[in-house]
Amino acid sequence: xxxxxxxxxxxxxxxxxxxxxxxxxxxxxxxxxxxxxANIPDGGEAPEDPTEEPFPEPEVPDKDYGGxxxxxxYPAWGPWNEVNYAFPETIxxxxxxxxxxxxxxxxxxxxxxxxNSIRIEGxxxxxxxxxxxxxxxxxxxxxxxxxxxxxxxxxxxxxxxGLVRNWNKVPYVDLTKxxxxxxxxxxLAVKGILLFAGNDFIIPSANTIFFNKExxxxxxxxxxxxxxxxxKWTWDKLTEMAKQVSKPNDAGEYDxxxxxxxxxxxxxxxIGIMHACNQYIVRRDEEDYPHLDLMNDKLISIVxxxxxxxxxxxxxxxxxxxxxxxxxxDFTRNRVLFQINSPGGAAENYRAMxxxxxxxxxxKYDEAQKDYISLNTAGLMLIxxxxxxxxxxxxxxxxxxxxxxxxxxxxxxxVLLNSKVTRDVxxxxxxxxxxNGTVYDFGYNYNGFTNVSYIVPRLMAQKSTNVASFYEANRxxxxxxxxxxxxxxxxxxxxxx
Numbered sequence: 001x002x003x004x005x006x007x008x009x010x011x012x013x014x015x016x017x018x019x020x021x022x023x024x025x026x027x028x029x030x031x032x033x034x035x036x037x038a039n040i041p042d043g044g045e046a047p048e049d050p051t052e053e054p055f056p057e058p059e060v061p062d063k064d065y066g067g068x069x070x071x072x073x074y075p076a077w078g079p080w081n082e083v084n085y086a087f088p089e090t091i092x093x094x095x096x097x098x099x100x101x102x103x104x105x106x107x108x109x110x111x112x113x114x115x116n117s118i119r120i121e122g123x124x125x126x127x128x129x130x131x132x133x134x135x136x137x138x139x140x141x142x143x144x145x146x147x148x149x150x151x152x153x154x155x156x157x158x159x160x161x162g163l164v165r166n167w168n169k170v171p172y173v174d175l176t177k178x179x180x181x182x183x184x185x186x187x188l189a190v191k192g193i194l195l196f197a198g199n200d201f202i203i204p205s206a207n208t209i210f211f212n213k214e215x216x217x218x219x220x221x222x223x224x225x226x227x228x229x230x231x232k233w234t235w236d237k238l239t240e241m242a243k244q245v246s247k248p249n250d251a252g253e254y255d256x257x258x259x260x261x262x263x264x265x266x267x268x269x270x271i272g273i274m275h276a277c278n279q280y281i282v283r284r285d286e287e288d289y290p291h292l293d294l295m296n297d298k299l300i301s302i303v304x305x306x307x308x309x310x311x312x313x314x315x316x317x318x319x320x321x322x323x324x325x326x327x328x329x330d331f332t333r334n335r336v337l338f339q340i341n342s343p344g345g346a347a348e349n350y351r352a353m354x355x356x357x358x359x360x361x362x363x364k365y366d367e368a369q370k371d372y373i374s375l376n377t378a379g380l381m382l383i384x385x386x387x388x389x390x391x392x393x394x395x396x397x398x399x400x401x402x403x404x405x406x407x408x409x410x411x412x413x414x415v416l417l418n419s420k421v422t423r424d425v426x427x428x429x430x431x432x433x434x435x436n437g438t439v440y441d442f443g444y445n446y447n448g449f450t451n452v453s454y455i456v457p458r459l460m461a462q463k464s465t466n467v468a469s470f471y472e473a474n475r476x477x478x479x480x481x482x483x484x485x486x487x488x489x490x491x492x493x494x495x496x497x
Contacts (some may be wrong), residue, residue: 272375281443
């Protein structure tokens with residue numbers, strides 16, 4: 001039934017794009033949580049009218065802003081880089097691209113505004129957003145109405161300097177609506193103060209694992225789809241399977257021409273390994289205070305598991321951030337069984353791959369763990385403190401969220417993922433599991449690019465399992481930072497923005 005609804009949705013979007021119309025009525029079923037693919041209850045039927053609204057229309061007034069520019073600042077990073085999922089400029093015939101253009105135009109026409117996207121490119125593009133907003137606030141320029149940022153970059157400084165608005169005080173923004181990311185709201189809010197938010201305008205980025213079906217078949221391995229569905233897909237099981245796949249090159253060496261069971265970069269994509277095991281950087285108490293929660297037996301066990309996977313045997317090939325491209329293992333070369341990647345990244349890189357592959361969630365810590373968990377590493381959005389019209393900003397962002405849930409999110413899952421990445425019904429089921437299990441971590445977002453945020457990949461890069469020593473070396477700064485972040489956010493209780 002899920003597939004029936006998706007086919008109907010896709011047909012509608014292709015038709016609307018061909019007619020040059022704004023696709024305003026089709027959408028995915030309400031989920032009441034994070035951005036996830038369309039779902040129909042078990043045993044249910046696709047609705048007779050697939051254009052039926054899946055959520056109430058946003059409660060915003062009709063306004064005419066006289067053609068004013070709505071200035072959006074964002075870095076050429078992640079989903080806003082290789083493929084511009086925010087503000088593409090021209091109709092290309094690509095369904096995702098053209099639906100995004102139609103979505104933006106629908107909002108522009110309704111409010112009589114013009115989106116002016118300011119896309120920052122070049123070296124350290126993600127680090128340029130903070131000084132640009134700071135300069136605008138200090139000079140009174142009111143240069144930006146909305147900004148997108150990297151999920152780990154400068155959040156603590158934005159909060160400390162009071163540069164951003166509290167989303168809970170922005171008129172016409174209803175964070176309880178299904179097109180706002182409820183998990184993110186719950187994770188980053190302190191005493192009802194939410195400085196950074198996410199909605200369906202931002203394409204999700206979840207931790208995932210891709211597997212090569214040809215290699216899997218050659219080694220007669222267990223069916224990973226069945227392991228996932230039975231709750232037996234754990235890091236121990238992945239390691240067991242990966243260790244069965246190892247073969248040197250013709251010279252008897254393990255290099256890029258050898259065969260491996262597991263590969264990945266020892267950087268950001270590996271951060272979510274501990275989250276997949278239901279282990280977080282901080283825990284929050286009843287006062288929302290963030291306590292560091294890393295020095296425990298479970299994290300020690302997770303690190304031991306990763307060391308076994310990566311170093312005990314020849315089954316794993318890894319590389320570090322900053323290594324030249326020729327050291328990276330290209331999944332499309334057909335030399336690896338399992339590789340970490342995001343669905344969006346794979347959409348562009350794997351779609352021409354001739355060998356069949358599938359997609360899986362990050363494994364669980366053990367079979368006793370109930371759910372599969374994926375750290376969402378997508379960007380965040382903020383409204384600058386000096387926005388020229390906060391009411392307009394609220395109306396626009398509410399419509400951006402709603403129209404994205406109605407128009408672009410179904411296309412993203414149904415077209416970009418299911419036709420360019422996944423090649424079987426089982427992988428489609430895996431996507432439902434992955435995106436239903438996305439989470440955030442206050443410590444990940446507010447600690448930035450620090451050792452604590454990267455504790456698993458950096459320990460692995462050091463070929464170390466000494467969690468205690470690593471923790472002691474980084475605890476003081478992290479605890480002080482968390483305390484300051486908490487205090488800085490509470491200052492918003494005394495502010496009107």
